[in-house]
Amino acid sequence: MLDELRTLLAPKIQTARARARQKERGRGARTAILVVVGAVFWMFAFGVLHRLLAYFRGVPEIGPLLAGKLLGLILVSFFSILLLSNIITALSSFFLARDLDLLASAPVDWLSLYSAKLLETCINSSWMVVLMAVPMLTAYGTVYDGGGAFIGLAILAFLPFLLIPAAIGTAFTLLLVNAFPARRTRDILSVIAVLAAAGIVVLFRLVRPEKLARPEGFRSLVDFIAILRTPTSPFLPSEWVSRSVMGWLTGSLDLLPIYLLWSTAAAVVVLGALLHRGLYARGFTKAQESGERWAREGRLGRFARAALSPLGVVRRELVMKEVRVFFRDTTQWSQLILLGVLVVVYVFNIKFLPLTGEGITFFIVNLVPFLNLALAGFVLASVAARFIFPGVSLEGRTWWLLRASPLPIRELLWSKFWVGMVPLLVLALAIVGVTNSLLHVSAFMFAVSIFTITLMTFALAGLAIGFGTMFPRFETENAAQIPTSFGGLLYMMSAVGVIGAVIVLEARPVYSYVSAISFRGGEPAPMLELVLGFGLAAAVCLTATFWPIRIAIRKLEALER
């Protein structure tokens, strides 16, 4: 069995090794950037947590309880991420991977196949969480003097913590594939997305974070401490990891949570294996069926065709193809659900900002919408990373068709730009318009917000097309994985840079104008400063729109596939 498992895992290990050894232009620079970004992230996460935990440690009685609660909160987030990630990864590794035909036709033992695929799913879904956990646990170990043995305990607690969601996620996917018509990943993924959104809300309600933020709301300190002492969710593995870690760090090691973690991991793996033995063959067979999916052009299609006619035949067909492919591809449109949740949470947070009462000046009320632009910009950058950035990568397999046709590359990229930019702009204007109305901002700030967010949207869409073309992932089957690539990381860094530059350039003229109104009684604002600040911000945005697309056109024209 072990030999067979080794054989099954060998191609994955060899592929990873070959990829690491592969010589590629610019690889050194990429690795260097990744190492620097990773080191900065680790140091930042470690620094923030270290400071917070050092403060907690100085608070008698409540300190360790707060540290434990914080750990529980982080771990419960990790657990939900792991569960969702495993469900999605299992779908591809157990049912859609290209090596499955070969494995299914080979005389491979079912348990070896389950073990190999479970391990593959677990590693692919967990590596990012592990990377995030390292600075966190280091901060806990350092502040509470965990000693060298703490590393061993952390590994002992974390291994089953990773294995449990992998086994549960795999089993859940197996049940879904058996329940739904095969290859209908749309149904499966939409269920997963809705469940994920609901799950996150439920988990956050379980943790009840708002109670901890308002100790004055408790009748007495005793009540507050009692709440802190109560396990947040005693049946979740995150709680067991938290208890074992905090137990070790506070000198009261409890072995029960470790026992619970390992016994639960063993139980779910065994149950998962039994389920796999019973249902996998049926599920895999169903996954080979294609299922009927009809699509006839209805009134909407004819209307769109007529409405897009002024664009000309080539652009109209490109736009219609983009829209059809997007709305028929579950991995793409299912992300709209999460986007909706994100936007609602964002708007609600703005709604409940305490911007009335004593000490809240006209200046602060105007400053908040300005800073809101930076946050809205970040939200839009994330949306562009999800929906616009993968555009060119998704053409990988059909590249022969576009390249053999007389379609100029410029037309292709600009069509993708407009198809992505217009909905992004609608979203941007809606977010800024609604939040500005909730904040009751002045006419000046309203105008600044609309002007800035429009320019930013152009820039973010241009950058997404540019970076998506410069760092394509033509072989990826799942569109949702494309934004998490190295190019996606570079795109987000550039987007944050552009947003930061725009905010910095506009900060001075906005400050001057609002100061003139609130402190100097309506004294006219310096026009030169306004024109210069906003002019430079516009120049930055337009450069970020056109320049990446120009580079992308050159890159695509030289591309041979």
Added chain:
Amino acid sequence: MIELRSLTKRYGSFTAVNGVDLDVPRGELFGFLGPNGAGKTTTLRMIAGIMRPTSGTVRIAGIDIARQPTEAKQKLGFIPDRPFIYEKLTGVEFLRFVAGLYGQSGEDVERRGRELLALFDLEEWKDELVESYSHGMRQKLIISSAFVHKPEVIVVDEPMVGLDPKAAKTLKDLFREYTRRGNTIMMSTHTLEVAQSMCDRIAIIQRGVIRACGTMDDLRASAESGVTGLEEIFLRLTGEGLARELIEVLDA
């Protein structure tokens, strides 16, 4: 109609196509044969404008594809060996999209699309997403898409792969009728009977170099005496030792 002059393609130190010179006149069905890895697909992809040659030129109807790609590609239809197409479009939407890429739309395109789908027995499937098509059906759809904009030249890489006997027969008839009307086809294939029975002229490429080119009679003359069939000529020109080795391996 197709002119290749000193066409060369290098990948680092490896030369995939080495100084190929070819002329395919209007109305000819030209066969392009060679063992695996000989440079057939690379040559065809350079002709279709998907790849750029390291050196040399490709002219389609007298138009240099490197200098005037849009004009040259207007005259071309390309059928690749692997049928990768948009999975989330229906058959009819795909044909409409391809015609759109060539700036064509309207009732003419719709009618031609319907006729081509009917020709390849895809009419019933026209409103179904391509993701539910079999390999052969995808191949038929791609073949239909290459004809939908009425090109003057078709470049086709392994057209018979995945086709059922009826579709293969339809395709042969279509190719014959198409060239009879003065259009040109350049086709690579491993099915030697197809090449022998259909092609006006044949070129055999090996290691990026044209080993022989001409009619069947010309090829017979360039092979050793006593050789009559294309298979024998092919093996003689590309190294029949391989076939013998294969038999030895199977016997062992």
